[in-house]
Structures are given as C-alpha cells and as structure tokens.
Amino acid sequence: MLTNRGRRALKGAFFALLLAIPLLAPALPTSEAHAARKGDRAEERVLYTKNSLYQYLVVADDLQKQERYIYNSKRDYMQGGTSLKHPDALLFEYTRLSFIALAFLDRTPKKVLFVGLGAGSMPRWFHRYYPQAKVDVVEIDPEIFKIAKKYFSFREDERMKVHIMDGRRFIKRSREKYDMVFLDAYQTDYIPFHLTTVEFLKEVRRILADDGVVASNIVSERRNKYFYAMIKTYVEVFPHLYIYKALHSENNIFIAPAYGRKKKAEDIRARARQLEGEKSFDFDLPSLNDYYGYYTFFKMPPDTPLLTDDFAPVNLYRYMGVEENKGGRKAR
Amino acid sequence: MIKFVVFVCGALVMSYEILGSRVLAPDFGSSVFVWGSLISVFLGGLSCGYYLGGKVADVRPSTKKLGVIILVPAGMFLAFPLYGTAVADWIFVKDLGIRLSPLLASLILFFPPAVLLGMVSPYTAKLMLCSLHTSGSTVGTLYALSTFGSIVGTLFTSFYLITVAGVTRLIMGQGVVLLAITIPLIFMKLSCPVAEPDSPPPQGERP
Numbered sequence: 001m002l003t004n005r006g007r008r009a010l011k012g013a014f015f016a017l018l019l020a021i022p023l024l025a026p027a028l029p030t031s032e033a034h035a036a037r038k039g040d041r042a043e044e045r046v047l048y049t050k051n052s053l054y055q056y057l058v059v060a061d062d063l064q065k066q067e068r069y070i071y072n073s074k075r076d077y078m079q080g081g082t083s084l085k086h087p088d089a090l091l092f093e094y095t096r097l098s099f100i101a102l103a104f105l106d107r108t109p110k111k112v113l114f115v116g117l118g119a120g121s122m123p124r125w126f127h128r129y130y131p132q133a134k135v136d137v138v139e140i141d142p143e144i145f146k147i148a149k150k151y152f153s154f155r156e157d158e159r160m161k162v163h164i165m166d167g168r169r170f171i172k173r174s175r176e177k178y179d180m181v182f183l184d185a186y187q188t189d190y191i192p193f194h195l196t197t198v199e200f201l202k203e204v205r206r207i208l209a210d211d212g213v214v215a216s217n218i219v220s221e222r223r224n225k226y227f228y229a230m231i232k233t234y235v236e237v238f239p240h241l242y243i244y245k246a247l248h249s250e251n252n253i254f255i256a257p258a259y260g261r262k263k264k265a266e267d268i269r270a271r272a273r274q275l276e277g278e279k280s281f282d283f284d285l286p287s288l289n290d291y292y293g294y295y296t297f298f299k300m301p302p303d304t305p306l307l308t309d310d311f312a313p314v315n316l317y318r319y320m321g322v323e324e325n326k327g328g329r330k331a332r
Numbered sequence: 333m334i335k336f337v338v339f340v341c342g343a344l345v346m347s348y349e350i351l352g353s354r355v356l357a358p359d360f361g362s363s364v365f366v367w368g369s370l371i372s373v374f375l376g377g378l379s380c381g382y383y384l385g386g387k388v389a390d391v392r393p394s395t396k397k398l399g400v401i402i403l404v405p406a407g408m409f410l411a412f413p414l415y416g417t418a419v420a421d422w423i424f425v426k427d428l429g430i431r432l433s434p435l436l437a438s439l440i441l442f443f444p445p446a447v448l449l450g451m452v453s454p455y456t457a458k459l460m461l462c463s464l465h466t467s468g469s470t471v472g473t474l475y476a477l478s479t480f481g482s483i484v485g486t487l488f489t490s491f492y493l494i495t496v497a498g499v500t501r502l503i504m505g506q507g508v509v510l511l512a513i514t515i516p517l518i519f520m521k522l523s524c525p526v527a528e529p530d531s532p533p534p535q536g537e538r539p
Contacts, residue, residue: 053364140363165430166361172424194357309358310498317495 047151052143055188059151067091070119070147077188079144080119082152088128089282094217094251095122097244099281100288101180101215103272104242104257109133109179113207115167115195116185117144120154127160129279135160136178138170140185168194168203177209183216191218193312196230200309201237201256208258214238216254226317228304230254231295236306241295244288265292333520334395334456337513338474341402341452342481344506345445347489348409349374352442354499355416359424360434369431373438374446381450388451389458393524398455399517402510405445409507413500416441453478462524 047068048059055072061084062069069081081091090096099122102109110133114123117139127135139145142164148154156162163170167185181204185195194200204214216234220227231254234241238256242263245252257263272286307314352370353362360366388397423437453474460470493502 140361166363166366168358169361169363169430172359173427192357192362193354194362197358199358308498309354310500313495316491 048147050143052141054141054143057143057147059147068119068151070144070151072188077186079186080117080121080148080152082119082121087153088125090121090125093248094246094253095125096283097246097251097253097288097291098122098182098184098215098217099126099285100244100253100268100272100291101182101213101255102275103268103285103289104213104255104263105179106211106271107179111176111178112136112180112182113138113171113174113176113178114182114184115171116183117148117154117162118184119152120148121152122182122184123160124152124154129281131159133159133179136176137162138165138167140164140166168200171200171203171207174207176207177212178207179209179212181208181212181214183214186217186219189219190315190318193307193314194309196233196314197307197309197312198233198236201234205237205258210258212258214254214256214258216256218252218254219250220252220318221250223298224317225304226314227252228298228300229307229314229317231298232300232304233307235295243293243295243298244291245293247291262294265289268292333516334460334522335474335477337398337402337517338452338456339477339481339484340509340513341449342478343485343488344405344481344510345374345378345449345485346482347485347493348442348445348503348506350486350489350494351499351503352438354494355420355441356434356437358417359420360437363430365431366434369435369438370442373435373442377443377446378450381447381452382454384447385451385454386458389455393455393458393462395459395517395520395522398452398459399514401448401451401455402514402517405448406507406510406514408445409503409510412503412507416500416503459522459524463522 043064044060044062046058046060048057050057057079058071060069060071061067066084067081068084070079071077072079083089083091090099109130112126112133112135114126114135114137117123117137120137123135123137126133137160139162145154145162145164167183183195183204185191201214208214218227218230220230231241231243234254234256238258239260240257240262242255243252244255269286269289272289275281276285305311349370352374353367356362356366356370385401388401419440420437423433423440427433428436457471457474460474461467489502497505
C-alpha cells in the first residue's frame with residue numbers, strides 16, 4: 001500500500017514536472033516582446049488566467065505598448081501576441097519571416113496547414129490575403145483555441161478549421177496534400193521530441209504537394225548541438241534547406257521545399273516582388289529575403305546526431321553548449 | 333542481494349514508464365490521453381502485481397521462483413524490438429480513437445511487465461519475513477528501497493539515459509539488467525520452511 005502510494009505521489013510530481021513534454025503549444029516569444037514585458041509590469045492588465053490541460057496560461061495587455069499577449073507559466077515565454085491598434089498585422093518578426101515561404105511556391109497556395117495555433121495571427125493573416133485557400137490548423141490545447149477566439153478575434157469558417165489534436169497524429173492520419181505546412185508547435189520553449197524526428201518529417205513530406213514548402217520555426221541559439229541536429233534531420237528528408245534568421249530574436253525559420261531544384265536568392269526575391277505587387281501585403285515581403293541563407297553555410301560537426309523516433313533528446317540538447325546568459329532566459 | 337533486486341526492479345518499472353512515453357509518441361502523440369493511459373496502465377499493472385505477488389508468495393516461496401518471475405519481463409524487454417513499434421503501428425492503423433488507442437497500446441505493451449515487476453515487492457517481503465525471521469522494519473525497508481529505486485530510475489532515464497542511446501536499445505538494456513539479476517537468484521537457496529502455516533503478511537492488504 002505504501003509502495004503504491006509512494007509511487008503515486010512520485011508519479012504525480014513527475015507528471016507535473018514533465019507535463020511539459022506532452023505539449024504541443026504554439027511558440028512565439030521574441031526578444032522584442034520580452035523586453036516590452038520586462039519594462040513595465042505596472043502597465044500591464046491581466047485579462048485572463050487559466051491552468052489548462054497542458055500549461056498555465058495568462059492573457060494580458062501591455063497598456064503602454066498597446067499590445068496583447070498569451071504567456072505561459074512564469075511569463076518567460078509568449079505563445080502569441082497582437083497589437084491592439086493593428087490587430088490584423090503580424091506583431092512578431094518571425095511570423096512575418098515565416099511567410100517568405102510564399103515566395104518558394106510558384107503558384108497560389110490552395111491548401112495550407114498550421115501546426116500550433118497560438119493567438120492565431122498567422123492563420124488569420126494568411127486567410128485574409130488568400131481567402132480562397134483552405135486552411136487547417138492543428139492545436140493540442142483546447143484552451144488556446146478558446147483564448148484565440150475570445151481575445152484575439154480568431155474565427156473559424158468554412159475554409160478555416162481548427163483541429164484539437166496532437167500535431168503528429170493529425171499529420172499521420174491526414175490524406176490531404178498541402179501546398180504549405182507551417183510548423184510552430186512549442187511546449188514553453190522547446191518542440192516536443194516527436195515533432196522533430198526524421199520519421200515525423202517524412203510524414204510531413206507525405207502530406208506535402210510535390211511543389212509544396214515547409215516553414216518551421218526553430219528557436220535556438222545558433223551553433224549548438226540542437227541547431228545542428230535539426231539541420232541534419234531536415235536535410236535527411238528534404239533536398240534543400242534555407243535558413244532565415246530573425247534579427248531581433250532567437251527564431252530561425254527553416255524553409256524546406258519538397259522539390260529538388262535549388263532556389264537562388266534572386267529567384268526568391270523576384271517572386272516575392274511579384275507577390276508583393278499582386279497582394280500588397282502589410283509588410284515588405286521582398287526585403288525579408290535579405291535574411292536568405294543556405295544550410296551549408298553552417299559547418300556541422302561530424303558527430304551531429306540525426307534525430308529519430310528512437311533517439312531524439314531534443315529538450316536536453318536545446319541548452320547544451322550554450323553559455324548560460326545571466327539576463328536569464330532567452331526569450332523565444 | 334534481495335534488497336538489491338527490489339531496488340533494481342523499482343528502478344526499471346519507472347524507467348520503462350518514461351521510455352514508454354517515447355514509444356507511444358510517434359503514433360499517438362503526447363496528449364494528456366497518452367500520459368493518462370500510460371500512468372494508469374502502470375499503476376494498474378503494479379496493483380495487480382502486488383496482489384498476485386502476495387498470493388504466489390504464500391505457496392512455497394523461494395529465490396529460484398522469484399528469479400523465474402523476473403525472467404519473464406527480462407525476456408519481454410529483450411524481445412521489445414520484435415513487437416514494440418509493430419504493436420503501436422498496428423493500433424494506429426486500427427484507429428480506436430484519441431483515447432482508446434493509446435490506452436490499448438499501453439495495456440498491451442506495458443501492463444504485463446508492470447504486473448510481473450510489481451510482484452517482486454510482496455514476494456521478497458515474504459521471503460525475508462519467513463526465512464530470515466525479521467520484522468515489520470524489513471517490509472518498510474523493502475518498500476522504501478523499491479520506491480527509491482523508482483526515483484533513481486525516473487531521473488536517471490529522463491535526465492541522462494535518453495541522451496546516450498535510442499529507446500529500443502535502452503529497453504533491451506533493461507532486459508539485460510534483469511537477466512543479470514536473475515542468475516544469482518536462481519542459484520541462491522533462500523526459501524521458506526514448508527511446515528509452518530504463516531500468518532498473513534502485511535502486504536497482503538490490497539488497494
């Protein structure tokens with residue numbers, strides 16, 4: 001009996017601790033936002049707090065900046081945010097950067113998938129410019145979906161649907177072909193291991209159109225084991241990999257097209273200009289191509305491991321070989 | 333030696349549970365349903381194991397028999413590559429829904445070894461009580477060791493082992509460890525005198 005109780009207590013504690021692992025929650029922290037938050041706590045108005053199945057969620061307005069965020073746990077990390085004055089705009093740099101993926105597709109996207117909802121700004125933005133496209137969003141935490149609807153004016157419609165499910169399960173079950181897949185599923189500050197492996201990326205590639213593109217948000221200090229392992233794993237599955245590094249945060253956007261021919265920076269810029277002309281986006285898409293970089297720029301150490309379902313210690317790698325920086329937590 | 337066995341079995345149960353979450357994630361994700369299934373199946377297995385272990389221990393207990401009990405999960409762990417992902421994939425294809433799928437997979441993959449490893453605690457308690465004539469403190473020590481083993485198994489696996497080897501190899505490694513501890517058990521001649529009808533051992537209480 002004692003043993004039993006002991007185990008149960010242990011399990012309880014462990015569950016709380018590792019509750020972490022199971023999370024597929026959207027990621028979105030940036031240093032900009034981090035700085036903003038640190039500045040004036042007094043200027044903050046908390047609208048909502050809730051302990052969901054997967055995380056502790058806080059929705060709060062920064063009154064000075066006129067911005068609204070979803071934080072989790074200790075408010076180290078943001079899951080999403082929006083400007084109150086411009087609710088349709090993409091607040092975070094990395095979310096804008098992700099849409100460089102549009103320039104890797106030589107036609108109009110008809111069907112796209114977002115893994116990780118957050119405040120829903122990316123799907124919403126996309127849906128606004130491409131109202132004819134079908135948008136699927138998969139999000140593990142039902143509470144995030146409620147928050148996106150209530151505080152971030154996210155709306156489902158016939159063409160935009162949210163599926164409350166683990167991302168891997170959704171992709172593995174899907175029979176669709178997507179033109180673009182956006183991977184942005186985070187548990188606080190790391191990607192759940194089963195969304196990083198070769199097997200997973202093969203499943204993603206299976207649901208990708210032949211000329212489709214994956215855009216993945218990888219939060220990492222560069223040149224650590226985690227970053228290299230991610231590169232190695234993407235390159236194992238996709239013929240080419242382009243890495244766009246955000247200027248103001250630790251976000252890197254991995255662009256991995258399913259097709260074999262390599263895209264030069266000029267091609268991407270030209271295509272981005274063309275799109276800009278057609279759509280007149282609310283930010284300058286072509287200029288984002290300044291961040292263009294091909295993966296071979298990074299010389300991977302020879303012992304870089306490939307991440308597989310069998311072996312993927314990503315949340316431990318994440319902080320390996322990175323000097324602790326005292327200002328603390330690098331905001332995602 | 334007996335105490336060591338209890339410790340190791342306690343460690344391996346929890347280590348297997350951690351690894352189990354990694355086995356399930358590719359097919360079923362890591363939603364609360366997966367964690368809920370995993371934990372309840374392990375607890376269910378242990379509770380059945382405690383019950384059965386107590387029963388079995390009342391019939392001529394010996395270290396040899398204990399060795400045989402441990403041999404079974406050792407075999408299961410060593411054979412894990414043959415059926416582990418196969419079972420998970422099979423259930424994935426069947427698709428019994430978001431809750432039932434991980435529950436069934438956990439039941440098939442984790443329940444049997446959890447039962448057998450759960451049997452170890454009451455069984456060893458009985459052995460030590462009747463053959464060594466020690467008292468309640470023995471039972472207390474065994475439970476403490478078992479749970480302490482679980483802590484060590486949990487931390488060691490999740491903090492360290494996962495970075496050094498693949499999940500399949502780690503599970504097979506567990507099999508090797510279990511196999512190694514059965515050998516001395518089988519040769520160790522510790523058993524209860526047949527004659528005396530024993531008073532019911534304290535761990536006979538069931539949940």
